[in-house]
Amino acid sequence: MLNQLSYNWQYGFSHDIYEDLANESKIVTRDNFRRFGLQAFSQAEIESVSVSFDTSRLSRWQSPQTIPVRITYDTRHIGSFEENKTIQLIKERGQWKILWDWENLIDKLSQDRYLETIVEEGRRGSILASDKTALAEDFDSVMIWATPGLLDKLREEELLKLLWELFDHNVAHIAFHQRIVGNSLSDLPIPLGVLYKPVSNELRSFPGITLTSHLGRRYRQSNIVTVGKVLNTSYFECCSYLYTTTTYDGDNGVEYERNSELKGFNGGSLVIKDKEGNVVRIILDIEKRDGKNVQL
Template identity: 20%
Template sequence: MTKKKKKSRIYIIWLVNLCLITAVVALFVWYESVPDVSPEKVLKTYMTHISNREYEQMYEMIDAGTSGNISKEDFVKRNSAIYEGIGVDNMKVHITSYDKEQKEICYETSMDTVAGNVTFENKASFILEKGKYKLIWNDSLIFPELDSTDKVKVSTTSAKRGQIIDRNGHMLAGEGVASSIGVVPGKLENKNDAISQLAELLEMKTEDIEKKLAAKWVKDDSFVPLKTVPKVNELKLMSIEPDQETLAEKDRQEKLLEIPGVKILDITVREYPLGEAAAHLVGYVQNVTAEDLEEHAGEGYTSNSVIGKSGMEGLFEKELKGQNGCSITIVDSNGNKKKIIVSTIVENGKDIKLTIDSNLQKELYEQFKDDKSCSVAINQYTGEVLALVSTPSYDNNDFIRGMSSEKWNALNEDENKPMYNRFRQVWCPGSTFKPIIAAIGLTTGAIDPDEDYGNEGLSWQKDSSWGSYYVTTLHAY
């Protein structure tokens, strides 16, 4: 091979290699410029992350440079505060159009919130970066009217719980007034001594009081409630013979007010006027627990709600509860209302009227309050229950004012079982049914009132056809 031919061959090989390298580079550049996911799919994935509260994954899908250079920390804080604050759930996205040239999607969003369903139209813009579509984020992506300095405010109007009333309209459960005893921390003098006095007078543990005062929200001028007690009835004090409980409560509250920093405020509470006389019948309410919120998810309960736990309060919970009113509003930096996103009107609970007669209920309770018994008074013509009593009983107002663990343990450990609802149990009627049978026999003529049945001792049978079966009694007559 001549030198000329050899040189020509090397040139050709070099040229081929150069072409191959150029082709590979071109292919790589082309591959990088072709998006692997469409803008539509990017938007839907982004919205799915919202429902799952995956804010960091959302941040990875935006282009920070065209999104105001927002940091991940600020992005997560802003989005989580709004979406979790309004309780977003069941978010859906429907894309209505896509402008390829402008890389802009128009879409419709639907979501459930604490104030109801929200539907609105919006648009999202994208940028193509290294073969991937990135979302251009700003606050209007949350709500179209939302600016970076705006806030989203959730306001709740609590529904008024319905009353439970007797046949004559007298309240068995409803709104009442109690006294909230608390302290203003900044006005406490000799803090340790003051806490010791409070613990003694309120029958609380010092560590429980200290824990309340150490809560994060507490400031020097805050009113920190410690215990709810019955409001002193001034009319009872003016009576000729005021009851000892009222006098004792008045004396205790006067001693509490001598401690600097102590305040006693009137508060609205659920009240049960008949107390022990109708505790098992009426029942009581308590603050919802985590288990309650899980069991009644989607029914409008919040961490501040109460729920019926027993008796009529529990049986008619849905009717008594009502529905809270709620609104989601955009407010500007000055606190001015800018846009109402959604709102629901408050619906107060319904009143429940029972066939019970309060006076008869109290009379029946007074007669049997020291016995282990259940008693019922019924209108024999209509079947209406006029009174329903279980004894011994407890004061259902204690569950509203806050029951100490000592008192709770005492109730549960009492051998007489005051919390036990005896009229809900199954009982054998026994001898109480004999007068009914006798009356039927006399009315129908099956029994002759003048017949002498003789002394039968402890057992009796009609004749030998009864075999070994006898009607027996515990006492000889």
């Protein structure tokens, strides 16, 4: 049961967590429970979760019992945070069930509260040739978002092919499809990736696709040095290209060799607010730091 709970928690399958709740914890419908869970992940910009239960004192018979759990959440822009909680289990008709509270997910979270993320983008330093030509640099680009319920299903394959081409075949058709429809709400926009090339008019023609300002990273070829590329080193990213200076690091070439100098960090905050908009908990509060330029 704990293995299944861990899996559902990591992938945001709150509708499946609902099936393992004790009867007294089912105070809302399954659909409302799922919506709140997905909205919380979206508001906190959570992209990856790791869950570790301490089962050293787990009993097959004692009911109720509490199980310590450590959860690490990786956010899209401002780093990670950790929660140390205890999950209470009880037996109902011979099966283990969870006494659930949204504070199990994140401390101080409840059904009448919400999360808010504010981001101040930092820049990764530029790599400059001897004549000061930028071989690699952050620039003003866009994030592509898809709202599942607004997409034209008849043009889905056309859209996925275009995205595949825009990201130079680095993210597969099926990966974008999975991110859009795999575990989503029809009215909740999903970030797909940060472009590192000009936006095409064709992309703008698709219903359900929106663009927001975001820093991207672009390159110019060099016949003298291997400039390299950057990759997400904070969490496994299979189905998107969510470039930020916080989560991406140099993978090879100068990007790798001078990573410590080039590295920047986004600033911003992640807080929990009550329904009146008052802050009840500050989870993350990060100061922005731009990386340094490197001249070859």
